[in-house]
Amino acid sequence: MSDSARIEESSLRLAGKEFGSRLIIGTGKYRSFSEMKEAHKASGAEMVTVAVNRVPLDGSTESFLDHLDPSMQILPNTAGCFDSEHAIRTARLAREALGTDWIKLEVIGDKTTLLPDNEQTLEAAKVLVAEGFIVLPYFSDDLIMAKKLLDAGCPAVMPLAAPIGSGLGVQNPANLRIMREQLKDALIIVDAGVGTASDAAIAMELGADAILMNTAIAEASDAPKMARAMKLAVEAGRLAFESGRMPKRLYASASSPIEGAIQ
């Protein structure tokens, strides 16, 4: 390994695939397709999420997927599903339409908070894993549920940092830390709740392997610029995590020698 490669952050290996970027981004809420494309490019992301939706029957179907860089992996989601049965059906439809086994599993428990229904999520995960899906589940930041989802065969778990689209940042850093410490070999992708670059850096410093975000970029006044900020934040946060930060101290520790200073 060359010196410059040694100080790069490591790549992400997920379900047998290698990703150079640890940022996964969405395709919702952009003001225009051109802005979305520019943001996607600036983010450096190699995987994007898309939603499954009923086609309009008035012949106005637009090929949304044509606006995505074909080199990016498409990760369909089961957003809008409120029980395991609908999530499973949505995943099967997505697989048929796109020919991908990858699915972001999202089962929502409540319309106001969009908080996940962990019980239904686990139930759906078991069925979909058995059907050969690569299931990436969105769930509450709970260690025990993470363990259950991993035991069910999910190659990664995707705890929320805060409610979807809230931009509140990591609301419970202790939960993420505990998950990281207790699940050393598991892939943890923080999904939802990041609002700005420092939020992304904090999540990565806590040991997240990747971050999935949509609104923080799409709703920024300048989405492509925020996409670049997120790229840098995720890289910086990961590098900081891998480098092992200094311990926090209550008192000062001089950087310059006190001894030998002129009297």
Next chain:
Amino acid sequence: MISLTINGEVRDVPAGKLLSDLIEELDLPDTRIAIEVNGSVIRRNAWCDVTLSDSDVLEIIHFVGGG
């Protein structure tokens, strides 16, 4: 005539309608969409083998922006 529910809308079509013909009449693309009839996904290569029946419930999906 038979009555179908397509994406929540009730539509009457002549009896004996093939799924593949319905998709063409609805002016839908034949790629990057998927169809479910009565809760089961119909593989693309089977669209021309499925004759729709009265009261069938269809879901036809495509992709939109999402997170």
